[in-house]
Amino acid sequence: MSKLPITDISNLxxxxxxxxxxxSLEHFSETEVVSTFTITEDNIFVENGQLQEPGLVENMAQTVALHTGYxxxxxxxxAPTGYIGSIKKIAVxxxxxxxxxxxxxVSILHEIMGVTMVNVTVLNVDQEEIASGEMKTVIADNG
Incomplete structure (x- = not known):
């Protein structure tokens, strides 16, 4: 097993x-995953010096993908390709x-037949919750 954290996540x-x-992948278990992400000036979702809502939602979804990929x-x-099936109760x-x-x-609530239901919380450097939501992701049928 690889040692965490993993900073080369390109294959995951x-x-x-x-x-x-x-x-980076900071923590992994069957029911949880934790990632980190540093906001850069050249990020496609940055406007007026801040990561916008779509970037936060994509960060949430990619953290779920990181769980599946790892x-x-x-x-x-x-790692399989997947997509967001639904998003509920997103609060920024x-x-x-x-x-x-x-x-x-990310806390994995259910995972069955390629469909994963999760709760997601995004924290800032002070461990203050800045965003949260529920998401369903689906693994694409690669067959």
Whole structure:
């Protein structure tokens, strides 16, 4: 098993630059995953010095993808492609600024037949909750 944190996540998620919204895998278990992401000035979702809501939602989704990708990596398989099935109860309390590192924590509620239901919380550097929501992701049928 690889030692955490993992900062080269390029083989764990299907997204490629400039659309990558996670920098590292900090924690992994069957029911949880934690990622970090540092906001850069050249990020496609940055406006007026802050990461906008779509960037936060994409960060949440990519953290879920990181959970799936790492689980497949541990089995010696390539990470599957997936997509957001639904988003519920997204609350953005504060937008993170350039150079700020956010921590995204995902709790897996259910995972069955390629569909994953999760609760997501995004924290700022002070461990203050800045965004949260529920999400359903679906693994694409690659067959």
């Amino acid at each position: 998620i299907p997204q490629k630059s400039p659309f990558v919204m996670v920098n 689980a497949y990596f541990l089995k010696g398989e390539d 309390k504060k937008l993170p600024s350039i150079k700020e590192t956010i921590t995204t924590k």
